[in-house]
Amino acid sequence: MTYVDLVLQHLTTEGDREAIVGGDTRLTRSQARDLLFRLADGLVQRGIKPGDGVAVYVGNTPEAVLLNLAVHLLGGRLVYVPPEPGPAELKALIDRAEVAEVVVDPEFGTQIDGWHLQDLPGDPVERTPAPDFTTVAYTGGTTGLPKLAVHRPNRLAATDARASMPATNMLCNTLITHGSGASMSKAALITGSKLVLGPSTFDADTFARQAHDEQITTTMFVPPMMYEVLDHPDCPGPQFGMVVVGGSPLAPKRLRQAIxxxxxxxxQGYGMTEALGISMMPGADVDLDRPETLRTVGKPDPVMEVEIRDGDVWVRGPHVMEGYWGEPPLSETSDGWFDTGDVGYFDDEGYLYLNDRSKDVIVTGRTSDNVYSRLLDDFLVTLPGIRRAAAVAKPDDALGEVVHLFLVTDGQEIDFDKLRGSVVDELGELYEPQGVTIVPELPQTKVGKVDKRKLRSLFR
Structure with a gap:
């Protein structure tokens, strides 16, 4: 049994109950089930067979959610096509993924051609879910050949803890072709919850309205989205039963504010495209009188193995990808272990802490020591007048790299000398910033992460 079987079990009961809401579309369970089979039939009529790759370039709509499900229903290979790259990189991604066809929603974007989602539905032919399928997800932020993470069905799906969760009203804020959005939409469907889709480009105004109108009790953010909501004049009150935050570093000050x-x-969840669920720090375990509990990403999921090797976080388990498409599986190259690219450590109680992404570490000083930019980012937002911060490496002839700050302020003038002194007092001379740029907003990827690569590119 896979998650598709669990979804169909819900869609065949209480047919008048709402299942998926997005934009002006509201689908009951019966309507969602009918459209699922029609989309699957449309794929079959166009020649899609089990094992075939289908790339999807779609936004957050009920039809797109069901399209993704239809590919898995047929035993296909679902390839998520992200919005971030330009046309040349998108073409390289699709070519490398070796797909049979591409399905596009022209209302989402027109960078690539393919079958139009709106023209796809065929006849409502009922089909038994295939026992096997594949999901391929773009890892983002690469140059050269795209990296495509391959995930097979999680055989624990039938006993997945999420399947036994009570039905709620879930609001998906990130793209459904991104790891967090895909996980949220899947969780809603396998629990029989009402899935409410936020717009493809996050908007705090829309979130506040949907949270109120749809009586949302469960949601997921990447940190910048949550910050926008917390700063919004109509920020919802304590109506939620569960909020998950993950996908990029979370400032402890902001986590405290959210709690x-x-x-x-x-x-606070920890995962990535290649390893979808590594650990979780439940809000109930956070002690506001112990600031360190605001920094940890919790203890590893019981089904996952996590090791620290020379400071780097390595993981193995059922949530880890099979490997990258076109490359040998991890089982052959590293006995199933995956290097996350994160730098971290365990404390004496078994809680995992992340210092930084290895690519964001700033190597500076006369002895080429490591500055963990995440620690600096977290400290800076505790200073008066600073709303958001991103520390990056700036090339330097003498030291190789020096610390440069990009700051979003609340309008106050920032005394750089005073700020620099505060950093040195708190984190030491190695962390002393050598320059600062005040910006109206930090650049973000389409899924809401701070784009430090773009900031670094400003110095080239």
Whole structure:
């Protein structure tokens, strides 16, 4: 049994109950089930067979959610096509993924050609879910050949803890072709919850309205999205039963603010495209009188193995990808272990802490020591007048790299000498910034992560 079987079990009961809401579309369970089979039939009529690759370039719509499900229903290979790259990189991604066809939603974007989602539905032919399928996800931020993470069905799906969760009203804020959005939409479908889709480009105004109108009790953010909501004049009150935050570093000050606003329901998750669920720090375990509990990403999922090797975080388990498409599987190259690219450590109680992404570490000083930019980012937002911060490496002839800050302020003038002194007092001379740029906003990827690569590119 796979998650598709679990979804169909819900869609065949209580047919008048709402299943998926997005934009102006509201689908009941019966309507969603009918459209699922029609989309699957449309794929079959166009020649898609089990094992075939289908690339999807779609946004957050009920039809797109069901399209993704239809590919898995047929035993296909679902390839998520992200919006971030330009046309040349998208073509390289699709060519490398070796797909049979591409399905596009022209309302989402027109960078690539393919079958139009709106023209795809065929007849409502009922089909038994295939026992096997594949998901291929773009890892983002690469140059040269795209990297495509391959995931096979999680054989624990039938006993997945999420499947036994009570049905709620879930709001998906990130793209459904991104790891967090795909996980949220899947969780909603396998629990029989009402899935409410936020717009393809996050908007705090829309979130506040949907949270109120749809009586949302469960949601997921990447940190910049949550910050926008917390700063919004109509930020919801303590209506949530669960909030998950993950996908990029979370400032402890902001986590504290979220818990104080919504209660001990804010859970900090740690995962990535290649390893979808590594650990979770439940909000109920956070002790606001112990600041260190605001920094940890919790203890590893019981089904996952996590090791620290020379400071780097390595993981193995059922949530880890099979490997990259076109490359040998991890089982052959590293006995199933995957290097996350994160730098971290365990404390004496078994809690995992992340210092930085290895690519974001700033190597500076006369002895080429490591500055963990995440620690600096987290400290800077505790200073008066600073709303958001990103520390990056700036090339330097003498030291190789020096610390440069990009800051979003609340309008106050920042005294750089005073700021620099505060950093040195808190983190030491190695962390002393050599320059600062005030910006109206930090650049973000389409899924809401701070784009430090773009900031670094400003110095080239």
């Amino acid at each position: 104080e606003r919504w209660g001990p329901v804010v859970n």
